[in-house]
Amino acid sequence: MENETDTLRCAADVGNLAEVTGFVEAHAERCALDTGKGIGLLIAVEEAFVNVCHYAYPGGTGDVELACGCDRGGFVVTMMDWGIPFDILSLPEPDTGADLMGRKIGGLGVHFIRTLTDEVSYRRDEGRNVLRMVLQRTDDGTA
Amino acid sequence: MEIACRTENDTTIVKITGRMDAITAPSFEKALNERIAEGETQFVMEMSGLEYISSAGLRGILATAKALKGKGGWIRFAAVGGAVKEVFDISGFGSIFRMYDSVSGALAEPA
Numbered sequence: 001m002e003n004e005t006d007t008l009r010c011a012a013d014v015g016n017l018a019e020v021t022g023f024v025e026a027h028a029e030r031c032a033l034d035t036g037k038g039i040g041l042l043i044a045v046e047e048a049f050v051n052v053c054h055y056a057y058p059g060g061t062g063d064v065e066l067a068c069g070c071d072r073g074g075f076v077v078t079m080m081d082w083g084i085p086f087d088i089l090s091l092p093e094p095d096t097g098a099d100l101m102g103r104k105i106g107g108l109g110v111h112f113i114r115t116l117t118d119e120v121s122y123r124r125d126e127g128r129n130v131l132r133m134v135l136q137r138t139d140d141g142t143a
Numbered sequence: 144m145e146i147a148c149r150t151e152n153d154t155t156i157v158k159i160t161g162r163m164d165a166i167t168a169p170s171f172e173k174a175l176n177e178r179i180a181e182g183e184t185q186f187v188m189e190m191s192g193l194e195y196i197s198s199a200g201l202r203g204i205l206a207t208a209k210a211l212k213g214k215g216g217w218i219r220f221a222a223v224g225g226a227v228k229e230v231f232d233i234s235g236f237g238s239i240f241r242m243y244d245s246v247s248g249a250l251a252e253p254a
Contacts, residue, residue, distance in 0.1 A: 014165050014166065015166075017164060017165055017166050018166065021164075036225070036226060036229070039194075039195055039225075039226035040226065040229070042195065043195070043196075043197050043226075043230065046164055046165060046197045046199075047197060047198055050165045050197075050199070094234075094235075095235075096233075096234060096235030097235060097238075098235070098239075099239065100205075100208055100209065100212060100239050100240075101209065101212060103205060103235075103239060105202050105205050105206055106198075106202065108198035108201055108202070108234055109197075109198040111198075111233070111234065112197070112198060112230070112233070112234075115233050116233075
């Protein structure tokens with residue numbers, strides 16, 4: 001299962017969340033991704049997908065496309081949408097040290113995308129938002 | 144995700160199993176809000192069966208905990224493990240809330 005990429009395209013609708021995470025989960029298993037890392041990846045994918053659903057197409061609808069690939073470097077998930085330019089990685093980090101009443105609701109999604117992946121990058125490319133998330137392989141051959 | 148509630152020592156024990164994500168989290172918040180509306184203020188979340196939680200789940204927990212605090216109530220967490228524990232740690236929720244190894248431990252501690 002090396003250098004193979006598969007894609008899924010669906011409406012940017014939170015109702016498609018199970019389809020999106022199921023698609024990534026199936027590919028992560030085929031890539032022999034470590035279970036703990038795999039759950040972290042699914043959380044990062046959910047956060048990115050839900051963000052696209054809520055913000056990419058204000059007042060309208062559109063699609064999102066995911067591509068999963070696996071090679072010796074690791075497992076790569078790329079998420080694309082054709083919505084308004086938006087770099088989720090530009091959002092500020094939440095204050096994870098605040099107490100209960102001081103803690104703001106929100107901001108955790110991007111924090112999970114950053115911390116639960118080994119590498120993440122955003123680019124605007126030909127009218128698309130492209131978010132690329134990587135889980136690197138470890139020495140024992142699992143990603 | 145499944146939610147099962149039982150009462151012990153004037154405390155509602157909420158056993159959560161499965162996945163708490165953007166689809167299922169609202170039903171968690173709704174279930175707890177119904178209990179709070181009935182006057183219940185002390186909650187222990189039994190988390191051993193929870194396999195997955197995203198920011199949507201944490202948002203629901205935080206909103207519920209804030210509402211409870213305003214009523215003089217509290218929420219505690221028991222048997223948080225695996226990936227859910229990692230999410231609690233990286234989000235800071237592990238230090239916002241009181242965490243216990245077991246439900247009995249959470250019930251034994253005075254308010």
